[in-house]
Amino acid sequence: MRVRISDDAVAVACGADDVAAAFANAGIDVERVSSWGMHWLEPLVDIDGIGYGPIAADDVPSIIAGKGQSIGRIADHPFIARQNRLTFIRAGKTRPISLYDYYANQGWLGLAKAREIGAEATIAAVLASGLRGRGGAGFPAGIKWKTVAGAIAAQKYVVCNADEGDSATFADRMVMEGDPFMMIEGMAIAGLAVGASKGYIYIRSEYPRAIAKMQAAISASAHLVAPFDLEVRVGAGAYVCGEETSLLNSLEGKRGEVRAKPPLPAIEGLFGKPTIVNNVLTLAAVPWILANGGEAYAAYGMGRSTGTMPVQLAGNIKHGGLFEVAFGITLDELVHDIGGGTDSGRPVRCVQVGGPLGAYIPPSQFDLPFDYEAFAAADALIGHAGITVFDDTVDMAQMARFAMEFCAIESCGKCTPCRLGSTRGVETLEQIIAGKNVAKNLELIADLSETMKFGSLCALGGFTPYPVMSAIRHFPEDFQ
């Protein structure tokens, strides 16, 4: 029998190493693979394609004896069968650092194609795919690449933003831990397209397993992407370094303070040189696009949101995990049909989409389709597509206060609306929670939010008003 258990951080945090050791002690070889992304079932044991989970080490003898309760064929599980897995095509199936597994499962096809058709046609394919930046801003990747390709400089860079700090997001982590060669392939294609010989992957320090796996994969594949050269750089616990200009300063060895734009990083980026800064998921989508064609990717999705989005179902949700799907699916389908509602069994009060800077959305708006423009029209953000589900025990005034507190803790201090506004926001919300001058303080918060939204240099101060004001707008009863 062929036994596979994930070595992704979620599986390990839930006890996968003990389960794997129990199989090994019984004399059974275990392949440590990437995670299928069904996090509520981790540790998930895959025996010849049949799944058992969640499993504890004590359950192993009965599974070996054929008496385990299975979830059936994993690939046919409704959570998996309903997805459009393009980026997560290998999830659950390959050993992350095995070049053999990567080759055998459509690896390196995109890079081979890019080398065959050349830089210009590679950029054309990315433009045709309609791929937009998956980090949150949604800027068309092909246009960014074209700008860097057109810039004249002796040195250019490809920088991968792997500073995935938003709560409810883990897709970048899963790519780096589960399929690191795909990232490397995507970056090598980007380097070829724009004429950059050096790439940096900036990974947050909270992801030690992703750092180790990316480094191992870079060493194992250096000869395959040469002369393109890659290096991992490790963050140091600053959320704001997920903002691209702050990330560039951090890479240069400076305080992670935001830079004013212009100049755009595409013109003057790392060390003043033309630089592509793309999110992990953006770069990870590229190998598939090159191998299958931009039009094939654009056939998925709706409107100007083409392709698929690895949605992350998180928080108080029964079936949480990674759900890659074409744009256009509604929140209701994601939260109820796929996610199964709350884990606590209580009613869903709201979801927060897009991490700590995303809006809180009540169930009355769950018909909203996953689409950049539709979300913007509803005063909300897709961001990095993390969805945090809350049940009816949540206190929205406390969540609004936390949004301001988080901004105050993580503000880089460069601009006043963010640095001071966040602290004044915490104080004002505390007054409201204490029942002091509520109407007047709510007016102050609205005014402060306007100032932060339009006066901040980057999304940290600029978007913190989204969770604050959406909480007040949709749940006024929590602020009385």
Next chain:
Amino acid sequence: MSAIADILAEHNGQEGPLLPILHDVQKTFGYVSEDAMREIANALNLTRAEVYGVVSFYHDFRKEAEARPVLKLCRAEACKARGVEALIPLTEGQSRVKVEPVYCLGLCAVGPAAMAGEQVYARLDTRRLGALLDSL
């Protein structure tokens, strides 16, 4: 040669080496001392203020040694939705382990989550967190 000089030598020629150097210094000594900052500043032709500014900007770097074991407990939204705030009294009822907040470990569907060193923990409740604190 001092241990810091060894670290500096390893990063010779690297682009933008300050953060990698600081990580290595902290890994070796557990913190970044004033002496270390002075030596790094000299080697990189920076002012001490510039190096201090970087050390103090990032949450990861410590300017003093921490003798206690450290547990980073996630206090971000997804772990709040899964009940981490109810575990706080337990962490405050002891002082043997330094419990620090962290904002997201990427384990957002199986929280409350925590990390000690490079080891990650999930599905924490009072019993499991209590056992974890005792084990550190």
